[in-house]
Amino acid sequence: MDKFCEKILKTIRENELIRGGETVTVGLSGGADSVCLLIALKKMERLLKIKLNAVHINHCLRGEEALRDEEFCRKLCAENEVSFEAVRVDVKGYAEEHRLSTEEAGRILRYEILLSKTPEGGLVATAHHADDQAETVLLNILRGGGLRGLSGILYRRDNIIRPLLDLGKEEILAYAKDKGIDFVTDSTNLENDYTRNRLRNEIIPLLKRDVNEGSALHLKELAVAASEADAFIRGLAERAVSDNVSFEEDRITIPHGFIKDRERIFRIYVIMESMRRGGIGLKDWGSVHFRDIDKALFKGKGYMLDLPGGVKLINEYKRSVIIKKKQQM
Numbered sequence: 001m002d003k004f005c006e007k008i009l010k011t012i013r014e015n016e017l018i019r020g021g022e023t024v025t026v027g028l029s030g031g032a033d034s035v036c037l038l039i040a041l042k043k044m045e046r047l048l049k050i051k052l053n054a055v056h057i058n059h060c061l062r063g064e065e066a067l068r069d070e071e072f073c074r075k076l077c078a079e080n081e082v083s084f085e086a087v088r089v090d091v092k093g094y095a096e097e098h099r100l101s102t103e104e105a106g107r108i109l110r111y112e113i114l115l116s117k118t119p120e121g122g123l124v125a126t127a128h129h130a131d132d133q134a135e136t137v138l139l140n141i142l143r144g145g146g147l148r149g150l151s152g153i154l155y156r157r158d159n160i161i162r163p164l165l166d167l168g169k170e171e172i173l174a175y176a177k178d179k180g181i182d183f184v185t186d187s188t189n190l191e192n193d194y195t196r197n198r199l200r201n202e203i204i205p206l207l208k209r210d211v212n213e214g215s216a217l218h219l220k221e222l223a224v225a226a227s228e229a230d231a232f233i234r235g236l237a238e239r240a241v242s243d244n245v246s247f248e249e250d251r252i253t254i255p256h257g258f259i260k261d262r263e264r265i266f267r268i269y270v271i272m273e274s275m276r277r278g279g280i281g282l283k284d285w286g287s288v289h290f291r292d293i294d295k296a297l298f299k300g301k302g303y304m305l306d307l308p309g310g311v312k313l314i315n316e317y318k319r320s321v322i323i324k325k326k327q328q329m
Helices: 003-014 032-043 064-079 091-098 102-116 130-142 146-150 169-179 195-210 215-244 264-277 287-296
Strands: 023-027 051-058 083-088 123-125 251-255 304-306 312-316 319-323
Touching: 003 032, 023 032, 023 102, 032 051, 032 064, 032 169, 051 064, 051 102, 064 083, 091 102, 102 123, 130 146, 130 195, 130 215, 146 215, 146 264, 146 287, 195 215, 215 264, 251 264, 264 287, 287 304, 287 312, 287 319
Parallel strands: 023 051, 023 123, 051 083
Antiparallel strands: 251 319, 304 312, 312 319
16 A cells, blocks of 8 residues: 555544445545545555445536536546546526525535435545645634634544545645546636635745745644644533523523633633524624623623624523524524
């Protein structure tokens, strides 16, 4: 086994990504990352005791280039004896219908399709790597994502796994070159129309060149540490919410007694967990909103705070009540 595959195997085993016996569906774009992931997992198919599949999603945004990518993936899988399926989706139409950017619409549809094509108990493997992690961590810092944002991309989320997270982009490209592995390039990845692309094409290379060549890997290490801290505090908050917070159809009641003298970060995690458990979508929420709630908790009886999505906080005697917007019920 070559060193590239050994590194992936180490990531898989240390993070318990694959236990054996699963069907693993690779999200195959045709780019260097997903192609090298597919080939590496194919080499380890017997060792890992998995059944390997691949799904290619054509976003129907790039005309002939998208058809080229689809055909490349089909041929690659045929040559490597991997079960293959291509799915075409109208990302632009979905984005317009749901008032999303094409980038966000594409991400949502990709995961929906990959999960739908994976049998029960199976895994979806995506080709996110250390440089993707660095981009995500920087993006979340700039957007005010807090500790959870610093966690970035997780090695595993439910049945979605990322076996390449310990490998940098340069390692992947070097492996492809060394082994003579062909891949295709999405021309839109070279454009700087999206914030993530600017981080990928300009900021990360600048950090590697002028600050520290290991910048991307150090940001990945930061994400691992943040993820561990996040999981620890979240566990404490989950138990505290179960023991103290009450939930009704239209409201969440948080008594002040069990959090009044606790650390601010613990209180904020309690607030986030209460919101999550109460069915309040937090897509448009940032860390500033949770800090505002924390400040509001002890401002006295009758204090009110308006929050995103029509949510309101009202202070009562020794407790705060979060009122959900009716259509969220």
